[in-house]
Structure formats: C-alpha cells, structure tokens
Amino acid sequence: MTRARTDKHRDRTRGKHPMAWGILGLVCCVVSSCGEPERPPGNAAKGKGASSDRPNILLIVVDTLRRDHLSCYGHPVNTSPAIDALAAKSVVYNRAYAQAPWTTPSLAALLSSRYPTALGIKGDRSALSPDLVLLPEVLQEAGYETAAVVSHSFCSSRWGFDQGFNAFDETNVLGHAAVTSEGVSDQGLAFLQTQEDAQEPWFLWLHYFDPHCAYIEQEGSPTPANDYAGLVKSGQLYRELWQARRDLTEDDYSELRRLYDSEIRYTDEHIGRVLDHLERTGAMDNTIIVFTADHGEEFGDHGSIGHARTLHEELIVVPLIAHIPGIAPTTVEQPVALIDVYPTLLSTLGLPPQQGMEGRDIRPGSAQIDQPRVIFSETNRGGKLRAAISGNLKIVTRGRFGQLTAFDLENDPTEAKPLDNRQHAGVLALAPLLAQWGERMRAEAIPEHTVDLTGDDRSQLEQLGYGGDDEETPRRGRKRKD
Secondary structure (H helix, E strand, O other), rough: OOOOOOOOOOOOOOOOOOOEEEEEEEEOOOOOOOOOOOOOOOOOOOOOOOOOOOOOOEEEEEEOOOOHHHHHOOOOOOHHHHHHHHOOOOEEEEEEEEOOHHHHHHHHHHHOOOOOOOOOOOOOEOOOOOOOOHHHHHHHHHEEEEOOOOOOHHHHHHHHHOOOOEEEOOOOOOOOOOOOOHHHHHHOOOOOOOOOOOOEEEEEEEOOOOOOOOOOOOOOOOOOOHHHHHOOOOOOOHHHHHHHHHHOOOOHHHHHHHHHHHHHHHHHHHHHHHHHHHHHOHHHHHHHEEEEEOOOEEOOOOOOOEOOOOHHHHHHHHEEEOOOOOOOOOEEEEEEHHHHHHHHHHHOOOOOOOOOOOOOOOOOOOOOOOOOEEEEEEEOOOOOOOEEOOEEEEEEEEEOOEOOOOOEOOOOOOOOOOHHHHHHHHHHHHHHHHHHHHHHHHHHOOOOEOOOOOHHHHHHHHHOOEEOEEEEEOOOOEEOOO
C-alpha cells in the first residue's frame, strides 16, 4: 500500500507536509513541520521552505519503451499522440543512451548519475545502497515535496528506490496479469491535486510498466487485428515466446510489434491525462518534464526477443524528451545518456553537482553538451558485455577476455555489418578507453547491496520476465477480461 519514507540510514531526518494522497480508498497521510524561513535558490539546506520560484519537476519513465516505436521519433504507427504533443514543445534528444538494458541498473544510473558497476549492481538481487545520494534526496533537501508511483518490483522500496521520497506508492506493483497505466496516472493525479495550493515545489516520478512483455492488446489499438493465425497471442508469457524464438517468423514478429504498439498507445493515453491536468491547472508553464525509458526491447532485430542480454541499439537507445520552461523546442543530435538527467536538473535549478557524478549538463547551449565524450553501457545478464559510444563509433566487448565487435552507426544504424577491428583507427583508440573505464568502475565499485528473495519472490520475478541473472521471462495489476 501507499507508504511514507523515513530515512533512518543517514542523519537526514526531514519535516513533512500534510498530504492526503488517496485513490479508491487508499490514503497516505504525511505529517510535517512548517514555519521555517524561506531559502534563496541554490541553497540545499535541510528542511522545508524552498523558494517558490523554483519549478516543479515531473519525471516520466516508461518501462521497456523503444524510441523508434514512438511517432515523434518516426514510427509510422500513431502510438503516442500525447507524447508527441509534449515533444513538439520540448527538447528532443535523438540519441540518448541507457546505461544498461534492464530496469534496476538503468534507473539506478538515472537517479544517481553513476554507472551500474560502480553502484554494485550485478543481478536480480542487487539493490540501491542506502549510502548513495540520489536525485530525490537532493531535491527533498532543497525543499521539494517528493513523491513516486512505481509499477515494477525492480524499482520498488525493497530494491532501495524509495530513498528521498516523502511518499512512495507501489500499489501498482501487481504482477504479470495486471494492466497498470490507469492506476499509475490515478495515483499521480491524486498527488498533484494535493499540491495545487502548496507553497513548495514538487517532484513527482511516475513509472509505467505496460509495454513490458507480456504484450496485451488494448481497446483502441492503433493497428487493428488482421487475419494472423500464428503462435503469438495477446497476454502470452515471455517464457513461451523465448522457448519458441527459433521458430518465430516475420509474421510472428509483426504480431508482437502490433501488440507492443497497442500497449504503448494505451500508456500514452494515461500519460496524456497527467499532462492535460498540468495544462488545465496552469502548472505546465512552471514544470520541468523529463520523459524517458529505462531500456528498449528486441523483436528479432538480432535474432532474439526481450531485453537485458545484449547492448544493441534497440535496447540501449531510449527516448529522452525534456520540457524546460524558458528553453525553446529543438532537437539534439549529439549522443547523451540517462546519467545526464540528474546533473542537468541540478544545473537548471542552480543547485551544485554531487560528488561522483558521471553525467553532464545537456541543456541546449550549455558549455558541456558539445564537448567530446565517450558514453558507456553494460550488462551482466547472458554474459558480461560492455559498450563504448563515441560519436558514430560503437564498440562492444564480451566475456572475460573482451572479444570485441565494432560498428559504424552512421552508415550501419542497425548494426548489421561489424567493422574490421584490426584496421580501424577509431576502434584501436576507443578500445583502451573502454578497458580503462572498466578497470576504474571495478576500483570504484561500492559493495553490492542485496535483497533476500523468497520462493514467492523468485516466482514473481519469473512472471515479470526474470529468471536469474542471465535469463528473462514475463509479468503484469488489474486482471483483464478475456
């Protein structure tokens, strides 16, 4: 049920505002202290009383959302009218890289601006360390009312993601048979209604899960069913698809993509409800909105399905849209990363960077966005893979001895034709940087913080699509009518 967060692991006790946050009888009351003096912008002292000229912040993350399945990124199917409307008045990043192709390490990197290995994240049991200073904690200390609504166990309180939140709702973490986008938006809107007369700015994180397998056809699907009669069914568990993956035909993959698009359109509808509320109440003009995903999904692109096991573009290139009041809509072509979200928000708010941040300020016109850089991504599932991206050059190493593959993303965006590593000067220069980065991450890694999994936990993770550190299987809240 909805719960309030108290930080007992650090000397960071904070006053909390009264907030009735309820939907369908679920109520969260958070008691507060008040009457502290107002602080100037940029002062991150403890307690409340934030300057009222600071903008609100809405962070929207859609689980398992491929960038190229959004209309605003060129998808021919109308999957995302609400997201498209947001993109039209925002900064759209065409090449944003996730730091891992599965949920826990990717969202941990976003909220900490550090890479997964340095965070001690290795597999299903890995959780966020309570010693980290995450984005919501800094915002909370700067006077923000912080709240989250999540719908996946891998970003729940048990995995440490409630750090820094005054209120943390996980009533939509419901398992493989549920559809939860409506519930996430309902809870998000309930929180926003409590903030309409508040003096302090708010930070709200909404995490949507429906585009994750199993793919369920939703009413109002942007592509109607055809005469397909193959093995793919609406609501089919991932394990069945994985076992049949070698027999899947192009018609099967087309049906998977059709069902996936249906999930995206349904999620977009409920995201639109939240965005419409901000427009109607006039809060949009004073709200930073960051829209992104934790990773993508494979549909036979490189002979596989699902996610987590590879570092191909369809898994680690994610949508990133930033609506920042005062910054004109534009498109950014330079490669950026999810680790950039945290420092960019702090820079926008005039707050100092945190120690250990790996990201940079990627606002258009910032001093850092045009500086040369190398972006890294990694996974330990299905083997140890590490990737480095520099401009249009991408290299991936696999295994203990670092078997290397390289791609020219400008001329080969689908990674179909590996480069000859022995004769490519760029590869020869980038490979040592990837090796040095890996050594630095291992040296800086904090001890792994783990969750004790019961038999029921493991069963639920298998339903969600995870059967161990090198295996993916399925999930989903409210049971559907068949």
